[in-house]
Amino acid sequence: MSNLVKPYGDTQNDGKVQLSFTLPVEWSEAADEAARQLATKMGFSDVQVVDGRRIASGFSFFVLYASTPQAIDVESIHAPSARTHAMTMEEIDAFVAERIGRKIRVAGACIGTDAHTVGIDAILNMKGYKGDYGLERYRMFETFNLGSQVAVEELVRYTVEHRIDALLASQVVTQKGSDVKNFTALGELLEAQGVRDDVVLICGGPRVTNRLASELGYDAGFGRGTLPSEVAAFVAVTLAERLRARATAVS
Amino acid sequence: MDLRIDRECVDRCRALAAAIVAPVETFIGAHSTVAVERAVLRLLGVDGITPEEVPLPNAVVDALEPADRDRGVALAFGKALAETGLEPSVLAAEIARGALSLARFRDTHESAARGALRPHVDRALARIAAQRGEREARLARLPQLPPPLLYVIVASGNIYEDRTAAVAAAEAGAQVIAVIRSTGQSLLDFVPYGPTTEGFGGTYATQANFAIMREALDEASERLGRYVMLTNYASGLCMPEIAAMAAIERLDMLLNDSMYGILFRDINMKRTFVDQHFSRAINAYAGIVINTGEDNYLTTADAVDQAPAVLASQFINEEFAHRAGLPDRQIGLGDAYEINPDLEDSFLFQVAQAQLAREIFPDAPLKYMPPTKHMTGDVFKGHLIDAMFNLTSVLTGQTIHLCGMLTEAIHTPFLGDRALALENARYVMGTARHLGDEIVLRPGGTIERRAQAVLAGCEELLGRVAAMGLMRAIESAVFADVSRAPDGGRGFDGVFPRAADYYNPFEEALRPAVAPA
Numbered sequence: 001m002s003n004l005v006k007p008y009g010d011t012q013n014d015g016k017v018q019l020s021f022t023l024p025v026e027w028s029e030a031a032d033e034a035a036r037q038l039a040t041k042m043g044f045s046d047v048q049v050v051d052g053r054r055i056a057s058g059f060s061f062f063v064l065y066a067s068t069p070q071a072i073d074v075e076s077i078h079a080p081s082a083r084t085h086a087m088t089m090e091e092i093d094a095f096v097a098e099r100i101g102r103k104i105r106v107a108g109a110c111i112g113t114d115a116h117t118v119g120i121d122a123i124l125n126m127k128g129y130k131g132d133y134g135l136e137r138y139r140m141f142e143t144f145n146l147g148s149q150v151a152v153e154e155l156v157r158y159t160v161e162h163r164i165d166a167l168l169a170s171q172v173v174t175q176k177g178s179d180v181k182n183f184t185a186l187g188e189l190l191e192a193q194g195v196r197d198d199v200v201l202i203c204g205g206p207r208v209t210n211r212l213a214s215e216l217g218y219d220a221g222f223g224r225g226t227l228p229s230e231v232a233a234f235v236a237v238t239l240a241e242r243l244r245a246r247a248t249a250v251s
Numbered sequence: 252m253d254l255r256i257d258r259e260c261v262d263r264c265r266a267l268a269a270a271i272v273a274p275v276e277t278f279i280g281a282h283s284t285v286a287v288e289r290a291v292l293r294l295l296g297v298d299g300i301t302p303e304e305v306p307l308p309n310a311v312v313d314a315l316e317p318a319d320r321d322r323g324v325a326l327a328f329g330k331a332l333a334e335t336g337l338e339p340s341v342l343a344a345e346i347a348r349g350a351l352s353l354a355r356f357r358d359t360h361e362s363a364a365r366g367a368l369r370p371h372v373d374r375a376l377a378r379i380a381a382q383r384g385e386r387e388a389r390l391a392r393l394p395q396l397p398p399p400l401l402y403v404i405v406a407s408g409n410i411y412e413d414r415t416a417a418v419a420a421a422e423a424g425a426q427v428i429a430v431i432r433s434t435g436q437s438l439l440d441f442v443p444y445g446p447t448t449e450g451f452g453g454t455y456a457t458q459a460n461f462a463i464m465r466e467a468l469d470e471a472s473e474r475l476g477r478y479v480m481l482t483n484y485a486s487g488l489c490m491p492e493i494a495a496m497a498a499i500e501r502l503d504m505l506l507n508d509s510m511y512g513i514l515f516r517d518i519n520m521k522r523t524f525v526d527q528h529f530s531r532a533i534n535a536y537a538g539i540v541i542n543t544g545e546d547n548y549l550t551t552a553d554a555v556d557q558a559p560a561v562l563a564s565q566f567i568n569e570e571f572a573h574r575a576g577l578p579d580r581q582i583g584l585g586d587a588y589e590i591n592p593d594l595e596d597s598f599l600f601q602v603a604q605a606q607l608a609r610e611i612f613p614d615a616p617l618k619y620m621p622p623t624k625h626m627t628g629d630v631f632k633g634h635l636i637d638a639m640f641n642l643t644s645v646l647t648g649q650t651i652h653l654c655g656m657l658t659e660a661i662h663t664p665f666l667g668d669r670a671l672a673l674e675n676a677r678y679v680m681g682t683a684r685h686l687g688d689e690i691v692l693r694p695g696g697t698i699e700r701r702a703q704a705v706l707a708g709c710e711e712l713l714g715r716v717a718a719m720g721l722m723r724a725i726e727s728a729v730f731a732d733v734s735r736a737p738d739g740g741r742g743f744d745g746v747f748p749r750a751a752d753y754y755n756p757f758e759e760a761l762r763p764a765v766a767p768a
Contacts (some may be wrong), residue, residue, distance in 0.1 A: 001305075013448060020667070021667065022665065022667035022670075024665050053421070054668035055666070056418070056419030056420070056422040056423055056665065056666070056670065057418075057419075057425055058419075059419055059423055059666060059667075059670075061667050061670055061671075112431075113434045113435030113451055113452075114434055114435050114452075115435070115437070115515075115516065116434075118550060118623075118624060122293070125552075125732070127552065129554060147517065148515075148516070149435060173434050173450050173451055173452040175408060175452050175662075175663060176451065178409070178451050178452075192420075205663075206628070206660050206661070222628055224628055225627065225661070
């Protein structure tokens with residue numbers, strides 16, 4: 001049986017989507033028609049331009065509804081989530097005490113020139129996010145929030161010097177792919193220094209997905225709405241697994 | 252709509268702010284910084300870069316021996332002007348390429364230096380005064396729409412794309428355009444040069460970029476029949492230099508906070524205190540409205556808890572601004588709509604905070620910042636939250652209104668996002684324009700009690716800061732839960748004590764010309 005699905009307007013398989021965009025043209029009826037034909041070129045059918053108007057000289061804004069002929073099988077999609085180990089702060093602390101037997105050392109920073117610490121602060125600061133305490137509050141985590149605009153080289157040096165177990169790199173600014181460039185530079189420098197496997201490497205930011213993280217060679221990626229306990233649980237479980245694997249390999 | 256607030260408590264807060272700022276002002280009066288000295292050179296007409304792209308003001312200040320630097324660059328530079336007869340930029344270029352040493356003229360008499368500086372100082376002051384007059388004339392001829400003044404940002408990284416976006420926004424109703432700076436510029440200890448087309452999260456603030464945007468907005472203003480204002484950022488390590496450039500190019504507003512750089516950019520506090528003072532003195536003379544950055548307290552911590560800190564910072568910013576010669580009408584104290592929208596009655600709390608600021612600072616052009624922290628990728632909910640923010644602003648009579656974007660937390664605004672945001676603000680503010688005149692707040696009600704609690708919390712906080720001293724309070728993480736050491740942070744090596752015969756020809760000249768409020 002096929003699990004193919006289409007966007008749902010008000011009827012199964014109607015494929016309805018909503019679109020809006022700006023065209024760099026003066027508004028006219030021809031501009032409305034251009035917007036309609038553009039959506040048709042995108043592969044949509046049954047295109048309706050429900051609103052089209054001038055927003056500035058030489059610019060028009062359009063709202064459209066249309067149907068897509070495309071369908072997708074969700075079962076076939078592989079997008080593993082890093083937010084899988086649901087535990088409370090107390091459970092995580094107990095887990096770390098039992099399985100690791102010492103505090104986990106976590107460092108976090110906004111890397112490159114990014115000055116937007118709202119994400120990393122939400123995860124690390126005592127206060128946390130949405131009533132979920134930040135990692136500073138955990139008994140079994142020792143956290144180092146390096147703040148904003150930390151050079152990748154500095155972060156790697158800090159990681160080695162302070163024997164960091166888990167590294168959280170945050171990027172909010174994504175203009176011209178600067179986030180991916182910085183994440184990549186950090187991963188490569190850790191590899192070059194031969195310390196990549198010594199840390200649980202995590203990236204975060206509103207546009208980060210776990211899929212992007214795995215493409216970049218990170219252990220996990222956390223996007224918008226992530227709670228500190230989700231990050232803490234991932235770090236604890238991953239580190240415990242890694243230490244156990246290492247112990248097994250040695251013995 | 253009026254709050255009954257404890258006026259005596261407000262007076263006590265102002266007295267505490269004065270007590271907090273006084274010892275810092277003593278420190279400021281006894282010190283200068285490399286950025287202040289570079290601003291002096293810029294005002295004297297030094298502009299340009301070396302073949303290695305070092306800005307000439309940096310090259311000259313860096314060429315000073317410490318003893319000469321401590322007396323102020325103007326003295327050494329003025330002596331060289333007197334002896335060589337060169338124009339400031341030519342002289343600076345000669346010094347930069349090592350063809351001339353300032354030390355050579357050390358024995359030249361001070362009076363010769365002052366005399367040689369005089370025409371350049373007069374020319375700078377005349378140019379800035381002319382720009383101030385030009386602004387006033389244009390505002391009289393091309394009156395703005397009533398406040399809240401709709402303010403939007405452009406941030407493409409490319410000044411020419413920014414220009415397109417700014418003109419489109421002005422046509423869609425924007426009255427103030429801010430060109431967001433490239434992320435990281437606040438930490439550069441120099442101002443980049445020339446028109447720029449590359450930047451991350453924003454566009455470099457350069458004098459050429461200022462001029463490009465000013466020209467485009469002047470043209471748009473004529474066409475629209477209303478003056479469109481231009482804003483940039485006098486924050487970071489180059490506050491006074493940006494202020495000097497903005498004064499020359501007729502910017503109308505500048506982000507210019509007395510503590511923002513310390514807390515949120517880890518810039519040394521002594522550097523910031525000295526720099527903010529001179530930058531504000533320039534702004535005062537140039538008629539530039541400063542915008543302070545209290546919104547940052549709310550985005551980095553819980554907005555309900557931080558409300559007293561916002562008010563305390565407003566009092567401190569006001570006092571520092573007065574001390575630099577700024578009249579109330581040029582002090583755009585900041586606040587933001589950042590309370591968690593899921594909190595019941597959060598709107599009441601927002602109204603309380605905004606109205607409180609309005610009543611405590613009646614003549615200040617308050618700057619109201621939009622929700623950012625609780626904006627997600629949900630553009631539909633985001634647009635609604637922005638509408639409530641717009642309502643609060645018109646209801647409480649805010650003056651400068653930074654329009655929230657439905658795509659906040661997604662990307663730097665698209666041209667269409669800005670148009671939707673402006674449409675939202677124009678609709679809400681139009682439909683509720685005089686609602687505030689019709690409403691009587693319930694005495695002893697939630698809003699009034701909240702406002703009073705915030706005010707009381709502010710007095711308590713200011714009392715603690717006054718007892719410790721501002722520098723030690725910052726070190727003890729009293730503000731924004733951030734601790735900064737007096738000698739830590741970026742730019743501390745650029746702070747130096749003034750020699751007994753320190754001379755800054757602009758310091759005195761800027762003050763008397765400031766018109767009373």
